[in-house]
Amino acid sequence: MLRRFxxxxxxxxxxxxxxxxxxxxxxxxxxxxxxxxxxxxxxxFWNNTTYTPLERPKGIDRQFFTKEEVVEQMKRAASEEAxxxxxxTVADVHYDFTQFGLDRSQAPLAINLRTSxxxxxxxxxxxxxxxxxxxxxxxxxxxxKRAGAITDAAQNQPLSVRCILMDRDGPPMLxxxxxxxxxxxxxxxxxxxxxxMLHSPRIIPTNGRPALPASIRQIEGSSRGHWDGDTLVIExxxxxxxFMFAFQGASADMKLTERFTRTSDDTLTYRFTVDDPKxxxxxxxxxxxxxxxxxxxxxxxxxxxxxxxxxxxxGAREDEKRAKGASK
Amino acid sequence: MACAVPAPAQxxxxxxxxxxxxxxxxxxxxxxxxTEAYWDIxxxxxAPGQIRELGASNAVPGGLGITDGPLPYKPEALAxxxxxxxxxxxxxxEIKCYLPGTPRGMYMPFPFQxxxxxAYIMIVSSYARAVRTIYMTNxxxxxxxxxxxxxxxxxxxxxxxxxxTGFNDQSWFDRAGNFHSDQLHVVERITATDADHLSxxxxxxxxxxxxxxxxxxxxxxxxxxxxxxxxxxxxxxxxEDLIYxxxxxxxxx
Amino acid sequence: xxxxxxxxxxxxxxxxxxxxxxxHAFSSEFDINKPLxxxxxxxKWEMINPHSWFHMDVKQSDGxxxxxxxxxxxxxxxxxxxxTKNTLKAGTEFTIEGxxxxxxxxxxxxxxxxxxxxxxxxxxxxAPGAGGADK
Numbered sequence: 134m135l136r137r138f139x140x141x142x143x144x145x146x147x148x149x150x151x152x153x154x155x156x157x158x159x160x161x162x163x164x165x166x167x168x169x170x171x172x173x174x175x176x177x178f179w180n181n182t183t184y185t186p187l188e189r190p191k192g193i194d195r196q197f198f199t200k201e202e203v204v205e206q207m208k209r210a211a212s213e214e215a216x217x218x219x220x221x222t223v224a225d226v227h228y229d230f231t232q233f234g235l236d237r238s239q240a241p242l243a244i245n246l247r248t249s250x251x252x253x254x255x256x257x258x259x260x261x262x263x264x265x266x267x268x269x270x271x272x273x274x275x276x277x278k279r280a281g282a283i284t285d286a287a288q289n290q291p292l293s294v295r296c297i298l299m300d301r302d303g304p305p306m307l308x309x310x311x312x313x314x315x316x317x318x319x320x321x322x323x324x325x326x327x328x329x330m331l332h333s334p335r336i337i338p339t340n341g342r343p344a345l346p347a348s349i350r351q352i353e354g355s356s357r358g359h360w361d362g363d364t365l366v367i368e369x370x371x372x373x374x375x376f377m378f379a380f381q382g383a384s385a386d387m388k389l390t391e392r393f394t395r396t397s398d399d400t401l402t403y404r405f406t407v408d409d410p411k412x413x414x415x416x417x418x419x420x421x422x423x424x425x426x427x428x429x430x431x432x433x434x435x436x437x438x439x440x441x442x443x444x445x446x447x448g449a450r451e452d453e454k455r456a457k458g459a460s461k
Numbered sequence: 462m463a464c465a466v467p468a469p470a471q472x473x474x475x476x477x478x479x480x481x482x483x484x485x486x487x488x489x490x491x492x493x494x495x496t497e498a499y500w501d502i503x504x505x506x507x508a509p510g511q512i513r514e515l516g517a518s519n520a521v522p523g524g525l526g527i528t529d530g531p532l533p534y535k536p537e538a539l540a541x542x543x544x545x546x547x548x549x550x551x552x553x554x555e556i557k558c559y560l561p562g563t564p565r566g567m568y569m570p571f572p573f574q575x576x577x578x579x580a581y582i583m584i585v586s587s588y589a590r591a592v593r594t595i596y597m598t599n600x601x602x603x604x605x606x607x608x609x610x611x612x613x614x615x616x617x618x619x620x621x622x623x624x625x626t627g628f629n630d631q632s633w634f635d636r637a638g639n640f641h642s643d644q645l646h647v648v649e650r651i652t653a654t655d656a657d658h659l660s661x662x663x664x665x666x667x668x669x670x671x672x673x674x675x676x677x678x679x680x681x682x683x684x685x686x687x688x689x690x691x692x693x694x695x696x697x698x699x700x701e702d703l704i705y706x707x708x709x710x711x712x713x714x
Numbered sequence: 715x716x717x718x719x720x721x722x723x724x725x726x727x728x729x730x731x732x733x734x735x736x737x738h739a740f741s742s743e744f745d746i747n748k749p750l751x752x753x754x755x756x757x758k759w760e761m762i763n764p765h766s767w768f769h770m771d772v773k774q775s776d777g778x779x780x781x782x783x784x785x786x787x788x789x790x791x792x793x794x795x796x797x798t799k800n801t802l803k804a805g806t807e808f809t810i811e812g813x814x815x816x817x818x819x820x821x822x823x824x825x826x827x828x829x830x831x832x833x834x835x836x837x838x839x840x841a842p843g844a845g846g847a848d849k
Contacts, residue, residue, distance in 0.1 A: 169482035226741045233787030287705035325576045334585045351693040431793045432607035438762040445743035446708035448816025604798040605761035
């Protein structure tokens with residue numbers, strides 16, 4: 134029984150069929166399946182694992198790699214990630230992802246030839262920050278510094294370690310190390326996206342209900358959806374500052390617009406625009422192909438099972454006691 | 462709307478809910494239970510709270526309960542229930558923002574939303590963003606244990622029947638320490654009784670904890686506000702000092 | 715073609731493995747200076763998130779049995795591949811190579827989980843002797 138799983142791994146081989154994604158407009162002869170209300174059917178399980186960085190790497194000024202280059206990059210990454218880490222290094226103090234099927238190369242993946250997820254600005258980089266944006270983020274960095282070492286308190290840890298928010302949740306929804314899975318269900322007037330990490334429900338009304346008042350703020354903002362032809366458009370506002378601690382330096386007044394278009398049977402094209410004039414001199418847009426995946430999504434009860442946070446805090450306190458004892 | 466001949470199991474004159482595109486009763490919407498059962502599912506007296514500074518805000522309102530009789534605990538389980546009650550301030554998972562489990566999530570004082578499709582019915586509570594996935598097709602056994610359980614559902618006329626197993630033993634039924642083991646098996650029957658009400662019944666079976674199955678039942682109400690929606694109640698940040706405060710570095714503020 | 719080769723080489727830097735945040739938290743929880751190797755029998759695999767936990771009974775040299783708790787990965791992808799709570803049988807013997815918890819208790823993170831025949835527990839990956847190539 135166990136050996137079956139051993140054989141099923143295909144490191145560097147990418148056994149699952151891959152879809153080439155060059156441009157969302159390429160698949161124009163694809164007929165999207167429709168629900169009884171006529172809207173496109175995006176339902177099912179999807180995965181947004183990617184090897185593409187948000188910003189274009191230094192020294193690259195092309196918009197696209199060739200397919201051969203990307204396949205080679207992915208093969209190398211897969212074999213590096215599968216290799217045994219060196220004992221005594223930080224990377225070695227971790228369970229091996231590949232043993233749990235959690236390695237990037239073991240995820241369903243839509244090959245992306247883009248050199249960056251950012252498609253606008255055309256240089257593939259975040260636009261310049263405004264003076265206010267720089268001030269805001271300097272103040273955040275200062276607050277984090279004054280709070281002390283990250284092991285001083287639970288609240289000093291990243292939101293992901295605290296099981297409050299992960300990149301997969303966002304919004305925008307971006308892949309993390311593993312379990313980059315989503316389930317979409319569509320009812321009349323409502324789209325729900327179940328994000329695997331944190332088992333997080335995004336409930337998006339599509340019946341034109343008005344946004345929340347500006348005084349109501351939420352970690353994941355408040356989302357309103359509508360259809361623009363065959364594209365699902367989700368507009369999210371009403372973020373809090375706590376969330377903004379995590380995402381690229383944005384402010385709580387960010388307006389996020391996400392667009393989903395089903396460009397083939399097994400690809401959902403996800404495009405998002407960040408409009409935050411407080412922080413950036415202009416809006417910026419990124420695009421990520423999502424690949425069809427399998428279910429189910431098992432309950433990710435992160436906070437309930439968060440022994441790690443207790444253990445690392447206790448460990449830090451023990452280290453301090455030992456250091457105190459040693460210095461006596 | 463066509464007049465359907467009632468199915469044999471139904472009472473004559475029973476409400477026929479509007480249909481979804483796939484011909485099933487349409488239960489989409491936002492609902493909330495109005496009951497004192499979240500304090501104690503059994504009949505109970507009004508009682509003081511446990512936090513002096515909260516005074517009447519934290520006191521327990523009396524309630525007539527939603528159970529069909531005294532809970533049939535096995536003797537050793539009854540002793541544990543009493544211990545739970547005595548130590549509820551330390552032990553109640555709700556206090557730590559843990560998932561409520563099933564059926565507790567259905568009668569907590571928070572709205573929940575039913576999002577219904579042919580293959581999946583999602584029940585999402587605004588309390589701790591608890592999600593239940595009800596599998597209407599491709600039904601399997603629970604692969605592993607979870608807080609909310611693994612739910613398989615089917616329709617019996619107007620009634621959504623949900624059969625849930627695969628629970629861990631961590632959740633409670635209420636704030637009074639009523640608890641279960643991982644042998645818990647819950648069968649719920651949810652029926653729209655008119656445009657704005659559901660009848661909710663659940664049969665609880667747990668041979669490790671109770672001598673026989675028992676039932677709860679209560680009406681559930683549609684939230685009728687024009688702007689009714691689930692607001693975010695991500696309570697994890699609210700409980701970090703409670704859970705991790707003792708492990709904070711002493712010199713830090 | 716040379717340009718392509720240079721591009722690939724230059725890109726190696728950003729195609730790194732899993733984000734460092736996860737590893738950093740782990741090296742705060744477990745002690746890089748306390749590597750260990752434990753052999754014992756599985757009593758239970760707690761299939762929970764964010765990380766699963768293997769309960770194992772480890773026989774000491776003096777014959778006593780000590781329970782250990784070993785941290786592993788999220789079970790979610792394995793569940794998608796058909797693994798259930800019935801897959802890993804209690805009593806299975808295995809070895810873990812890992813690091814002990816900083817707080818000094820009988821907890822560890824399992825870097826590698828290895829069966830008595832040398833193959834990897836769960837997904838085999840590229841460990842020597844790991845399962846056949848019958849893919």
